Amino acid sequence: MPSFETIDDIPPNSRVLVRLDLNSPIEDGEPQDNRRFSRHARTVQDLANAGHRVVLMAHQGRPGREDFTSLEGHAKLLSSYLDRDVAFVGDVFGDEALGAIEAVDAGEVLLLENTRMCADELPEEPPEAKAETAFVQTLSAVFDAYVNDAYSAAHREHASLVGFPLVLPSYAGRVMVAEYEANTAITTRDFDGPVTMVIGGTKATDVIEVMAEVGDLVDRFLLGGVAGELFLRAAGHPVGTDVEGSELYDDQWERNHETIERVLEERREEIHLPTDLAYEDDEGERAEVMVEDIDEKTTAFFDVGSATVEAYAPKIRDSEAVFVKGALGMFEDERFAIGTVGVLETIGESDCFSVIGGGDTSRAITLYGLSEDDYSHVSIAGGAYIRALTGEPLPGVEALQKGP
Template identity: 60%
Template sequence: MNYRTLDDLAGGQRVVVRLDLNSPVEDGRVRDNRRFSRHARTVRDLVDADHGVAVLAHQGRPGRDTFLPLEQHADILAGHVDHPVEYVPDTYGAEALAAIRDLEGGDVVVLENVRMTEDELPEKPPEEHAESDLVRTLAPEFDAYVGDAYSTAHRSHASIVGLPTVMEAYAGRVMVAEYEANSAIATRDFEGEVTMVAGGKKATDVIEVMTALEDKVDNFLLGGIAGELFLRAVGYEVGRDIGDMDLYDTQYEQNRERIQRLIEAHPSELVFPTDLAYEGDDGRRHEDTVADVKNKDDDYLDVGTDTIERYADIAANSEAVFVKGALGVFEDERFSDGTVRVLEAVARCDCFSVVGGGDTSRAIEMYGMDEADFSHVSIAGGAYINALTGEPLAGVEALRQVDGEPETQA
C-alpha cells in the first residue's frame, strides 16, 4: 500500500486524528484496554512534533447501552499519553470550533462521540461523505488528517472516508502496523509452512477466510464452532444444536456447500479435532474422542488433549501462524487449554505470528502471555477479516492519495 505516514507530516500543524477508542462498558464505566495504549503512541508522536491535536472517535451505536459520551475516554487516553487531554462535549458545533481554533502546539482535545452526529453512520461513498456538514465544517479547520482507526477501516463512514477525501491524509502508527501485519498472509511469500488457527463462534466468517486463503495456507487447525461443523460434514455426530442452542444448525445450512468443497479440495490441509472437551455433571472438564460420540448430548467447549498436542506441534514448526478465533471458551479456565497452549507454542517458536480479533487477543493478557512474543496482536475484528480475505478497506483506500488526489497504482 502506498500512503503517507506521520514521518511525512511536517511538524507544528493543526491536525484531526481519527482513533478507534470503542471499548467494553460495565455499569456505565468504560473499561481501559489495549486500544488506548496502542493509539497513545500516535497521539504522543503528534504532541512531540508540536501539533495541535483534535481527536475524533466513537463509542457504541445509537440505541445501545454502550452509546456514551467520550469524557471517560479522554481521561483514560490522557493516562496512556501521559499528557493533558481535554474533553469537548461537541463534535462540530460552535463549542467544538472554538476549542479547535484555540489549539496550540502540544494541545490535545477529544471531540464528542462522532456517532452522535447524523452525518457519521450512513454507509456512503467517500465523495458523498465529503459533502456532509460534518466534513465541510471540520476540514477547513485543520492542516491535515491522520487516519489511525484501523479497527473501523472497513466502515465507509464520514470521519473514516469523507475527511481524507478532501484533506491531506496520513496513516497513523496503528493503521500502519495493523495493515502491514494483517495483510501479510496475502502479500508475503513464506518459505516454510503457513498455519491458520480457525476457530471461534462465527463459523461463517472463518469459512469465508478459509475460502479466500485456501491456496496460501498449509494447515488449517480447526476448532470452535467451525471445527464441529467440519466434523459434522465428514460424518461425526457433533456440530448440532442441543436444547435451545442456536449456534450450529443455521451456520451449517448456510455454509454446507463451501465446507464440502473445502474438504474435497484440501484433504491434507484441513486438520480436524480428534477429541473435544465438555462440562460433566460434576462440574469438571471431561473429554470425548469424536469417534465415540454417538449422539451429541453435551455442549463441547474446547478441543481435547490429543488435539491440543497435535495443534501445538504443527504451530511450533510453522514459519508463519495466523490466529483467527479461539479453539474453545477460554474465558472459563477449565476450557482454556486449547487456545492457551497453542498460543504459548506460537509464542515460543521463531515464526511470524499474528493473533487477530479482539476476543482471541484477550487470552494473551488473561493468561499472562507477553504480546512481545508475537509479531503482531491485532485490535481489529471485522477489518482483520477483510485484510485476511483481501477485501479492500474503505479507510485504507481513503489514505491512498497525494495532495488530496487519489493515488494511481502502477
C-alpha cells in the same frame, strides 16, 4: 509498504484531526481499558511531542444500544497512557467544538464527542458522498491535516473514515501502519516454509469465508471452536448441532454447509480437525471425549481436547508463519482454556512469524499472563482483519491511499 504517507511526513506546527478507534466494553457507564488505548497513545504522543495541535475523534457503540455513550470517560483513560491531559468537548462539529478546537495550543490534545452522535457519520456511503457532508466540510476547514489510525474500523464507509481523506492532506498513524503491514502479510509476503492458519471462534461464517478465499496462501488449517464442529459435521461426525441452550450451530450450518463441504473436499489433506472435545460433566468439571467415540451430541462442547492441542503443537512448530483467527474454546472459563492457551503458548515459543487476530483471541493473552512480545503482531482489529485475510478492500485504507 502501502502507498500512503505517515505522521512523520506531516508539516511542522500543523493542526491535525486524528481518527482513532477507542470503542470499548462499557460497564456501569464507564469504558473499560483495553489494548486500543495503549496502542493509539503512541500515535497521539508522537504527534503532540512533534508540536502539532492534536484533535481526536472516535466512536463508541451505535445509537439504540446500551454501549452508545459519551467519550468523556475515554479521554480520561487515554490520558493515563500519555504524559499530558486529554481535554474533552461534548460536541462533534458545532460551535462548541469549533471553539475548543481553536483554543488547542501546540502539543495539546483534545477529544471530540462520539462521532456516531453526528447524523452524517453512520450511513455507509461512497467517500465522495461523505466528503460533501456538513460534518466533513465544517471540520476540514479548520485543520491542516487528517490522520487515520483506526485500522480496526477501516472496513466501514463512515464519514470520519473515508470523507476527510478526500479534502485534507492525509496520513497514516502508527497503529494503521502496523496493522496494515501485519494483517496483509499473508498476501504480500513470501514465506519459505509452511503457512498455518488457526481457525476458531463462534462466528463460523466469517472464518469459513476466509478458508474459502485464502486458497494456496495457506498450507494447513488447524480448527476448533464452532467452525471446528461444523467441519466435523461435514466429515460425518454427529456434532456441530444445537443442543438445549445452544443456538450457534444449526443456523450457521444452513448458511454455510455447501461452502464447508466444498472446502473440506478440496483441501482435506490441509484441514486438521479436532480429535477430541471438552464438555462439563455432572460434577461441573472439565471432561473430554474422543470424537470417534461420540454417537450423538447430547451436551455442549466448550473446547478442543488435550489430544488435539498435542497434535496441533508440532504443526505449529514446523510453520514459518501462523495466523490466528478465533479462539479454540470458551477460554473465559479457565476449565475450557486449554485449547486456546495451549496453542497460543506453542506459537509464542516458536520462531515463526505470527499474527494473533483481534477481539477475544488477543484478550486471552492478557487474561492468562502471556506476553505480547512473543508474537510478531497482536491485532486489535476484528472485521478489518477478516477482510485483510480474504484480500477484500478496506474503504478507510483506500481513501487514505487515494488522498485529495
